[in-house]
Amino acid sequence: MPPENTILRLKNVEGHLKGVIRxxxxxxxxIDVIRQIQAVEAALNRVSAQxxxxxxxxxxxxxxxxxxxxxxxxxxxxxxxxxxxANKV
Amino acid sequence: MPPENTILRLKNVEGHLKGVIRxxxxxxxxIDVIRQIQAVEAALNRVSAQxxxxxxxxxxxxxxxxxxxxxxxxxxxxxxxxxxxANKV
Amino acid sequence: MPPENTILRLKNVEGHLKGVIRxxxxxxxxIDVIRQIQAVEAALNRVSAQxxxxxxxxxxxxxxxxxxxxxxxxxxxxxxxxxxxANKV
Amino acid sequence: MPPENTILRLKNVEGHLKGVIRxxxxxxxxIDVIRQIQAVEAALNRVSAQxxxxxxxxxxxxxxxxxxxxxxxxxxxxxxxxxxxANKV
Numbered sequence: 001m002p003p004e005n006t007i008l009r010l011k012n013v014e015g016h017l018k019g020v021i022r023x024x025x026x027x028x029x030x031i032d033v034i035r036q037i038q039a040v041e042a043a044l045n046r047v048s049a050q051x052x053x054x055x056x057x058x059x060x061x062x063x064x065x066x067x068x069x070x071x072x073x074x075x076x077x078x079x080x081x082x083x084x085x086a087n088k089v
Numbered sequence: 090m091p092p093e094n095t096i097l098r099l100k101n102v103e104g105h106l107k108g109v110i111r112x113x114x115x116x117x118x119x120i121d122v123i124r125q126i127q128a129v130e131a132a133l134n135r136v137s138a139q140x141x142x143x144x145x146x147x148x149x150x151x152x153x154x155x156x157x158x159x160x161x162x163x164x165x166x167x168x169x170x171x172x173x174x175a176n177k178v
Numbered sequence: 179m180p181p182e183n184t185i186l187r188l189k190n191v192e193g194h195l196k197g198v199i200r201x202x203x204x205x206x207x208x209i210d211v212i213r214q215i216q217a218v219e220a221a222l223n224r225v226s227a228q229x230x231x232x233x234x235x236x237x238x239x240x241x242x243x244x245x246x247x248x249x250x251x252x253x254x255x256x257x258x259x260x261x262x263x264a265n266k267v
Numbered sequence: 268m269p270p271e272n273t274i275l276r277l278k279n280v281e282g283h284l285k286g287v288i289r290x291x292x293x294x295x296x297x298i299d300v301i302r303q304i305q306a307v308e309a310a311l312n313r314v315s316a317q318x319x320x321x322x323x324x325x326x327x328x329x330x331x332x333x334x335x336x337x338x339x340x341x342x343x344x345x346x347x348x349x350x351x352x353a354n355k356v
Contacts (some may be wrong), residue, residue, distance in 0.1 A: 002299045003291045003292070003294065006291050006300075007288060007291050007292060008314060010284070010287060010288045010289060010291060012111075012282065013284065014285065014288065015286050017277070017280065017281050018281065018318045019285060020277060021274060021277045021278060022279065024270045024273050024274050024277060025154050025270070028340035030318050030319070031307065031322065031348075031349060032319055033273075033318055034319060034322075034349045035317050035349065035352070037311050037314060037315050037318075038174060038315070038349070038352045038353070040311060041308050041311055041312075041356040042355075042356045044171070044304050044307060044308050045173070045176035045308075046173075047131075047178070047304060048172075048176070048301050048304050048305070049169055049172055049176070050174040050285060050296050051300055051301055051304075052164075052168070052172050052297070052301060053166075053169040054296035054297060055298065055301075056165040056168055056169065057165060057355045059124055059296075059297065060153070060165070060292065061165075064149070064150055064153040064154060065154060072150075076145040076146060076149070076150075077142075077321065078298045079141070079145055079168065080138055080141055080142040080145065080300045081298075082178055082298060082302065082305070083137075083171070083172050083175055084134070084135075084138040084145055085302070085305045086172055086175040086176045086305065087134035087137070087138070087175045087178075087267070088134070088266050088267070089176075089265070089266070089308040089309045089310075089312065092202045092203070092205065093293050095202050095211075096199060096202050096203060099195070099198060099199045099202060100199060102195065103192065103195050103196065103199065106188070106191065106192050106195060107192065109188060110185060110188045110189060110192065111185050113181045113185050113188060114181070114205050116181065118237075119229050119230070119232060119233035119237065120233065120256045120259075120260060122184075122229055123226050123229055123230060123233075123260045124260065124263070126225060126226050126229075127221050127226070127260070127263045127264065127267045129222060130219050130222050130267040131221075131266075131267045133215050133219050134219075134267065135219060136215060137212050137215050137216070140211055140212055140215075141208070141212060143208060144208035144209065144212075145215060148208065167209045169214070170209075171209060171212045171213065174213070174216045175216070176356070177220075177356070178216045178219040178220045178223065178354070178355070222348060222356035223351070223355070224351075225352055226350075226354070227347055227351040227354070230346070230347055231343075231344075231347040234346055234347065235343060238331070238343070239331055239339075239343075242292050242327070242328055242331040242332060243332060250328075254320075254323040254324060254328075255320075256325070257319070257323055257346065258316055258319055258320040258323065260350070261315075261316055261319050261349070261350050261353055262312070262313075262316040264350055264353040264354045265312035265315070265316070265335040265353045265356075266312070267354075
């Protein structure tokens with residue numbers, strides 16, 4: 001819920017990404033650049049997982065307990081969609 | 090819930106995987122084998138997403154609506170865990 | 179090159195996958211099934227990496243050292259393609 | 268090799284990531300944030316693939332054609348390593 005932690009983590013990822021851009025500008029070794037890009041992606045995965053956890057413990061609980069079946073359906077469908085996409089990126 | 094469809098899809102994946110083994114036995118071109126293995130993985134991702142969708146619409150709804158907070162917490166934590174792992178495989 | 183090891187590993191994955199099908203038939207808990215499917219995928223990734231390693235140390239060396247520029251280009255392009263797909267499955 | 272294009276693409280990704288941070292600051296819907304993070308990761312995958320392609324067509328060709336077997340081995344091993352990691356992030 002309080003997204004300060006998420007913002008902080010994303011800003012750290014931004015700093016990491018700026019470092020990758022600097023590496024390319026300074027003509028760093030290609031494989032080292034790829035490894036750093038992969039590290040950035042791993043960090044983004046961790047942020048996504050944290051956001052999903054917050055979402056499950058707030059919106060999803062509210063929607064599932066709520067009186068609106070189509071809202072509940074929508075919220076649960078979204079979980080499957082981001083899971084499906086997580087398998088693809 | 091009715092897992093017949095899941096079983097059928099997994100058996101199709103098994104048939105696909107047997108085909109990959111046959112390719113290797115017949116000394117197929119490495120890159121073609123890798124591409125087929127990747128196709129098997131894409132099929133497995135689709136099965137996982139389907140299983141998760143069923144799970145969300147059954148156990149998760151039951152647990153979230155239920156009276157047991159620790160059961161609810163456990164069920165929601167599992168979703169984050171498989172999402173996190175989906176990012177890694 | 180000698181693909182015996184690859185065949186053995188793929189047959190182990192097949193055994194693992196049969197176990198997953200059995201789990202679904204016996205109505206195992208959805209999340210446990212998803213976790214086992216993810217373990218199958220992780221094993222397939224390891225086999226792919228091994229096949230790629232063999233390929234780099236045989237066909238790729240031959241093509242790069244060879245006299246056929248379009249063959250060399252094709253072989254190197256394939257590496258990028260399977261890398262790209264590895265990011266997606 | 269000419270990394271201008273890579274730099275440009277990474278700077279676009281950085282702009283995209285800044286947009287994601289702004290979304291979180293403005294308390295955007297969790298699932299929309301996750302989807303944008305996944306889009307950032309997809310963009311990073313495309314940049315990685317491009318860098319790998321450049322690398323194959325320069326350093327890898329040089330190393331494979333060169334006289335240093337341990338250098339060749341190292342360069343080919345790195346390809347397998349980033350492929351392996353691509354499967355994990």
